[in-house]
Amino acid sequence: MYKYILASGEQSINWMAIFSLITFFLMFAISAIAIWGKSKAYVQHMAELPLDEENIK
Incomplete structure (x- = not known):
């Protein structure tokens, strides 16, 4: 299949x-x-989320 696509001409590659x-x-x-x-x-909330100790499970 790839050979057919590449052989079909330079215009298709462009x-x-x-x-x-x-x-x-x-x-x-x-x-x-x-x-x-x-x-x-x-x-700011998303930036501080990994550092928030309240959400640790």
Whole structure:
């Protein structure tokens, strides 16, 4: 199967590279928006959570 994809021409390989670049960029943008959208209080709470002795089981 891989031989067929690679032998089908250089144009398909370029589309694969463009698709992977666009996918990476979209995932990076979505994660950056999700991080910047969090409130500072929530981020501070999550940062202190491992050090909180009340939640140790």
